[in-house]
Amino acid sequence: MPFRPESFLGTVVNAVIAGGDTDTIAAIAGAISGAFNGVGSIPKEWAGGVEKGEQIISLGDRLYEAWLKRGGKSG
DSSP, X not given: OOOOTXXXXXXXXXXXXXXXXXXXXXXXXXXXXXXXXXXXGSOHHHXXXXXXXXXXXXXXXXXXXXXXXXXXXXX
């Protein structure tokens, strides 16, 4: 699977294929890719299985709103 920054799935799969400490590497790569591409880039079947997933999404939404209020730019 070729690496492309706009592909959450490709980023995580390539992190696992790379070997080494794959769970940690994939978690970090997935966090960065999710932040870069947005929560909509995460496959629904993956996001649905995360413990406290709705709370995590809510926190992310609140952090994003706070960032916008402090002068961040959307898009």
